[in-house]
Amino acid sequence: MSSITQVQQDMLARMGQFAELAGGDAVRPAILPSDGAADGIRESFESALRAVDAEQHRAGEAMAAVDSGRSDDLVGAMVQSQKASVSFSALMQVRNKLATAFDDVMRMPL
Template identity: 60%
Template sequence: MSSIVSVQQNLLGQMEQAKSLAQGPMIQPAAVFDQSVGGGIGAAFEQAMRAVDTQQHVASKAMADVDSGKSDNLAGAMIESQKASVAFSALLQVRNKLTTAFDDVMRMPL
């Protein structure tokens, strides 16, 4: 009987955690690049790389905290990990498109 009570308490705790996550800040739109900073596309791409790197570090720290027992927020750590993975995949796709565009420009006849 006590195992049923502990399972119910565990589920109640998870529901409270999900409720607190749902009441938190909504998904933020992607950062707009500062147009006043010089450097053009290179600076914009470097800024995007740094943002993805920061997300990777945040996800890594969240997973390490769960692994070491400092945090019991497994769902939050997994969400951070997925956000970092999606950001990295998107950055890779942008890099591939830029490389293809550069190759196309280089192949243009003069």
């Protein structure tokens, strides 16, 4: 058999496979949403917000303790402040990514 004939047969076999795949359901959900799926996402984001808020409150209290002279741990207060800053920045990046994803979904053509 010549190489051209072999290539043609391979291509026909692949086209047959693609035709079989195209005959099934085009779009299948990866995970079927349960009744509480939206609540789970909301609760996860809410717990992340509360964790970042608590981190900022601890940093504020540590800085206030250093400012008032109740504590000598300036380095600890600065580390706590940086942790709170990084946590807040990460939370804002997640929020921005979610907003961008929502906008992208809304712009998709039907």
